[in-house]
Structures are given as structure tokens and as C-alpha cells.
Amino acid sequence: MISPKINIRSTLESISAEVLNGHNYIRSDYARGILNYPAMMVPSVQEPIIEKISKTFPTEVSLMDPFMGASNTLVTAMKFGMNIFGQDINPLSLLISQVKTSYYTLQELIEAQKVLKERIERDRKTKIEVKFPNIDKWFTRPVQLHLSQIFRAIKQEPELKIRKLLWVSLGETIRLSSNDRTSTFKLHARKQSEVQKRNISAKEIFFSTLEKSIKDINNFCKILEEKKHIENNKYKYSAEVKWGNSLAEIKTKKKFQIMVTSPPYGDNHTTVTYGQFSYLPLQWIPKEDIDDSINLDYLRTTQEIDRKSLGGRKSPDFENAQNYLFQTCPTINKLFVSYNSKEKIKAEKIINFFYDLDKTIDNIIERIVPGGYMVWTIANRNVNYKEVKNTEILTELLASKNVCLVTNLERDILSKRMPNRNNFSDLMRKEKILIFQNRE
Numbered sequence: 001m002i003s004p005k006i007n008i009r010s011t012l013e014s015i016s017a018e019v020l021n022g023h024n025y026i027r028s029d030y031a032r033g034i035l036n037y038p039a040m041m042v043p044s045v046q047e048p049i050i051e052k053i054s055k056t057f058p059t060e061v062s063l064m065d066p067f068m069g070a071s072n073t074l075v076t077a078m079k080f081g082m083n084i085f086g087q088d089i090n091p092l093s094l095l096i097s098q099v100k101t102s103y104y105t106l107q108e109l110i111e112a113q114k115v116l117k118e119r120i121e122r123d124r125k126t127k128i129e130v131k132f133p134n135i136d137k138w139f140t141r142p143v144q145l146h147l148s149q150i151f152r153a154i155k156q157e158p159e160l161k162i163r164k165l166l167w168v169s170l171g172e173t174i175r176l177s178s179n180d181r182t183s184t185f186k187l188h189a190r191k192q193s194e195v196q197k198r199n200i201s202a203k204e205i206f207f208s209t210l211e212k213s214i215k216d217i218n219n220f221c222k223i224l225e226e227k228k229h230i231e232n233n234k235y236k237y238s239a240e241v242k243w244g245n246s247l248a249e250i251k252t253k254k255k256f257q258i259m260v261t262s263p264p265y266g267d268n269h270t271t272v273t274y275g276q277f278s279y280l281p282l283q284w285i286p287k288e289d290i291d292d293s294i295n296l297d298y299l300r301t302t303q304e305i306d307r308k309s310l311g312g313r314k315s316p317d318f319e320n321a322q323n324y325l326f327q328t329c330p331t332i333n334k335l336f337v338s339y340n341s342k343e344k345i346k347a348e349k350i351i352n353f354f355y356d357l358d359k360t361i362d363n364i365i366e367r368i369v370p371g372g373y374m375v376w377t378i379a380n381r382n383v384n385y386k387e388v389k390n391t392e393i394l395t396e397l398l399a400s401k402n403v404c405l406v407t408n409l410e411r412d413i414l415s416k417r418m419p420n421r422n423n424f425s426d427l428m429r430k431e432k433i434l435i436f437q438n439r440e
């Protein structure tokens, strides 16, 4: 039942531009920095929206994110004592989310850190623990040696929950110590001359990353304690994160009052290559310590995760997909009319992406209670130098399913690290937060 007293539209529209633009945001808030996953949402922006919407429900609130990424939305909801559920197709996202939605005591973390450091310092072995094609292109020999020492030490940690946190720190260390450039999400090796000039110690990077992660996680756990959401060393409400392809299914039978997400803005290849970004860390993190049941051979190639993500492959019924989208979304139709025949072929990816998104929306709607809310953060982008109005297309897709737009809020995109820019595709510097309500 929804409280009739609150005019949700005007309440949401009263959120100041400063808050929406993230001016009060602190980088380390909500353990956001434990691994710099691409395109993370800003908790301080989501916070007032989640809080205001949840107040319209008199009962306990459950929130889901079907594209959870680094689970910044989920942890924001945990602060308000909600039941949370999230899933993502990227195993690295799952690992980060498992850590961020767990409760750790400072004592257990400090003890584990001490033992681990001693193990690493004692290790004199020279065996390289991981083998994969082109390892020498991506890691110098000294870095491989250090990463192998850290790998062996983490493997000896008896507690899985602690190992997961240590693997996340190793993942961030890999991001910072590999020969991959950190300026883009695509795998792109630094020049040899640059690699030779770099003077880095993967061990030192790991120790400082772990130190900072422990501090950030502890700060977030303290917030949960202060809010009285912790009982017997556990989050009192339900917190579930899973590996899952939201296009195929949402892996829960539960229902939710609120869905808050930021979906991909197009196929990963031409927007954000979450999969390529995760390829090197995932080589060093044992699958059985993330979730042994993941049935995606994600290390087969550097492209595997991106290909399986929304819009990653050509639709098997492309003609049908195209006709359906032209009929349902006047905005897509108009865009394609404006392309010449060569551009149309290049823009087929737009059809593949939105057809996948449309089917995913059907799966999501099934899990939302009547009258429940959906909050989508999304930006427009350019394809073939023409604007793909993602926000309007999403609104048209949802309207065709009886889900109405309540309001939309605009914000500046903070991140300076933009995805690859090329002739084909480019992202905008503004994004919209679209708030919809499911039919009653």
C-alpha cells in the first residue's frame, strides 16, 4: 500500500542541483574506492532519491539492481535498512558486491592483514602462479613475481569472506600495476619505453590498497552499526548478490518496491568495456572463490563478457527486432530514417542493444510490485555523429508496458575518465535520472 499523503513528484524535484551533481560526494564513501570499477554510481546522489521513494511505503522496503556493477546503489539502500538484491553478468562485479554487502569487524580485518603481510614477506618462491596468453605483454616479470607471492598468501587465508576482500585488493593492484593503460577501459598496453621507465612495486601497491580498503569498509560497517542494522555480526535484513544475465532471467522469486539502476548505455564494445576492464584481474582470482556455479567461460577471450552483455551480439531475429523497435519507439524510427544505408548497417548495434534491453525490462517488471518505482540513470550518446536519445527511447519502451514516467532529474557526469571515443560512438556529459511508476 502506498501512502497517499506524499506527492512524490514534487518531493523528488525538490532535490537540489548541488546534490544531484554530486558536490557533497566523498570518493571513499561507502567503500566505493576498494576497486575502481567503470561507471560507478554516486551514492550521495542516489541517497535522497532512494530515501524519499522508500518513505512512500509504510512497510519494510526491498530494492533491486539488475545491473549492480560495483553495488553502490545496493549499499546506499543498506544504509536505510532495506532488503537488497542485485545481479550482474560480470564476475568481478559479483566479487566486489559480495565484499561490499558483507559485514566485517575491524579486528578480523586487521588480524588477517597482519598474517597476510607476514606470509608475503616470508615468501621466497619464484614460481609464477598464473598462466594465460600474452601474460608477458600485460605484466613485467617483477610484477608477476610479486602478484604470485600475494596470490599464494591469499590462498592460505582460511576464511572465504576474508579471501574475497583480499582478492578485491589484488584486483585493484592489478589494475594499477599491469602494463594496461588506466586512462581507458579497453585493454590497451603502454608503450615499451613507458613500461621500462615505470618504477613500481606491486607489493607496495597491494599493501596500501588493502590498508585503505580496510579503512573504507570499516567506515561503512560502522554506519550500519550506528543505524542498528547489524545483529550477531550480520546485516539484519536480506542482502543477496548473484551472478546473472538479466536478459535471460532475474535470479530471485522475490518482489521489490523499488528498482534503482544504471544500465549500460549501449553495447559494451562501443560504450564501456566492463569485460575487457575485468579480464586481467579475473585471470588472477580463482573462480571458486567468487562463485563456482558461474557458467560463462569468461577467460576464453578478452571479449567474452562484453559479447554476452546487453547488445553484445547480433539478434538471432534481427528483422523482427528492428520492426518491433520501429513500431514501439518513434525515436528509434526517426533516428534510422535519418541515417544513410551505410550508416544504417553501422547502427545495427543500436537495434541489438535496445531489443536486449526491452526483454530485460520485461524480466524486471515481473519482479516489481504494482505501484512500485523504477529509477534509471542513463545518458544519451552519439552514434554516427547523431544523438541516440537513450532517455526518450527508454521512456517509450516503458510506456509501451504501462509504466509511466513520474519525473526526470538531470545531472552532470562527474567522471573525467570517459570511455573510448571514436567516430562511431561518444557519450554525453549530462545524464538523466528517470523515475517511473509501475501500473497499480
Ligand SMILES: C[S@@+](CC[C@H](N)C(=O)[O-])C[C@H]1O[C@@H](n2cnc3c(N)ncnc32)[C@H](O)[C@@H]1O
Residues within 6 Å of the ligand: 038, 039, 040, 041, 065, 066, 067, 068, 069, 070, 071, 072, 073, 074, 087, 088, 089, 090, 093, 244, 245, 246, 247, 261, 262, 263, 264, 274, 308, 309, 310
Ligand atoms: C553502469 S554499470 C552499473 C552501475 C551500478 N548500478 C552502480 O551502482 O555502480 C552497468 C553494469 O551492467 C552490467 N551488465 C551488462 N549487461 C548485463 C546483463 N545482460 N545482465 C546483467 N548485467 C549486465 C555490466 O557488467 C555493468 O556492471
